[in-house]
Amino acid sequence: MDTTNKYVSCVIMGGLGNQLFQIFTVFGFALKNGWTPIFPYSEKTHLGLQRNTYWKSFLKELHCYTTNHEGCTITNQMLQTFPRMNEFSFRYKEITPLSSIAFLLYGYYQSYYYFKDVEQVIFEKIRLKQQQDSVRSQYSGLLNQNGKKIICMHFRLGDYVNIQHCHPLMNADYYNKALKRIFSKEDQSNCVVLYFCQNVDMQMVGILTTLLEADFLDLKFIHAANVNSDWEEMLLMSCCDHYTIGNSTFSWWGAYFNQNPDESKIICYPSKWFGPGLPHNTVDLFPPSWNKIECNI
Structure with a gap:
């Protein structure tokens, strides 16, 4: 050495x-x-x-x-x-x-x-901007929504279903509150939701999005389907305008990689990141410009 x-x-x-x-x-x-x-x-x-x-x-x-x-x-x-x-x-x-x-x-x-x-410096080392540009081009059909702002919504279920004492599942109430927070500053009629989840979770996510569609009648929900890989999905998330993230580091990076100025984006995260089985203090996890949303779970 x-x-x-x-x-x-x-x-x-x-x-x-x-x-x-x-x-x-x-x-x-x-x-x-x-x-x-x-x-x-x-x-x-x-x-x-x-x-x-x-x-x-x-x-x-x-x-x-x-x-x-x-x-x-x-x-x-x-x-x-x-x-x-x-x-x-x-x-x-x-x-x-x-x-x-x-x-x-x-x-x-x-x-x-x-x-x-x-x-x-690290973003430059991984060529983040260039990789985001490539994803924007490859998935332009998802990102081009007639000039409307895109709200990234991420559902993290998967293995969490069986370990909710450590990683609780976010319910429709959390996403409802997060959307209302965004719409307190952004015109709902100028937005669409692009939602992300694992294929195995589509049935449960379908129930959640149906509940949300009933609360936001004029809001369009689009599934980000057929993305080639998980890392491209994360980059695609980072190309959105606003965020309602799930309680996962995958969600966190999808929002954190967004390079728009803080004042132009709204990032919402759940107040309960872990369950009682993991009593971690998450105060140093979230930038101060992000919005904590109280969740009743």
């Missing part, structure tokens, strides 16, 4: 939203402190439920920071020998290196405070 550089890495785990927090946190520390980021390369995560990684797709521009990059002398096995820093708590806590040479972050690090000062 090149001892002239100081290396920071992390254990990659969870789905795309979780992985992004881990990767952005590593870059946040590296860019602010003059360290070199290095990530373990694999096509699947190895901790817990196996999930895809994105080094060949959404995050292909970061491949050069992985152990699979040509000329890299650090292996995945070597990364495991780095001193490991476990996440102290769910709230933001400044990272203090365990070693003057190298260390490994282990945790979820779900706070924008870890990278907000350098986020534009």
